[in-house]
Amino acid sequence: MKLRIINGPNLNMLGVREPEIYGRQSYADLEEYIARAGAALHIEVACFQSNHEGELVTLVQQARGAADGIILNAAAYTHTSIALLDALKAVALPAVEVHLSDVNQREEFRRISYPAMACKTVIAGHGFAGYKMAMEYLVELLATKR
Numbered sequence: 001m002k003l004r005i006i007n008g009p010n011l012n013m014l015g016v017r018e019p020e021i022y023g024r025q026s027y028a029d030l031e032e033y034i035a036r037a038g039a040a041l042h043i044e045v046a047c048f049q050s051n052h053e054g055e056l057v058t059l060v061q062q063a064r065g066a067a068d069g070i071i072l073n074a075a076a077y078t079h080t081s082i083a084l085l086d087a088l089k090a091v092a093l094p095a096v097e098v099h100l101s102d103v104n105q106r107e108e109f110r111r112i113s114y115p116a117m118a119c120k121t122v123i124a125g126h127g128f129a130g131y132k133m134a135m136e137y138l139v140e141l142l143a144t145k146r
């Protein structure tokens, strides 16, 4: 089983950006966490990050044929990107949206998510563990689908 994990803008600044919200661990730490969680679940995980909306769309499109499922933290593009919603619909792979912070307890504008409309579920407010929860969710879903 292969999962593609796609992270959006400013997540490369983890550890530096608003540590009171996003914690003190870096993006490299997140990649390491994801690799370890994937290994523990005996699945292949490929992790990507981009600050550009179009690149994120391409990364979603390229998941088709390369992965069985998608985990997406589109960061700020979550709240604006119909293009990412359409890309998820186009590839029609099971997808889970993840946020490190609890977007529902923050500013009003963070409550809107376009990609979530094409996702099986949204996991928010659990920090790095949210990615592991999303992996477990997709492993379970894909196992029962087979």
Ligand code: DQA
Binding pocket: 009, 010, 011, 073, 074, 075, 076, 077, 078, 098, 099, 100, 101, 102, 103, 110
């Ligand atoms: C985020 C939440 C978004 O609202 C924000 O723009 C981010 C990170 C999160 O992981 O908590 O950049 O997606």
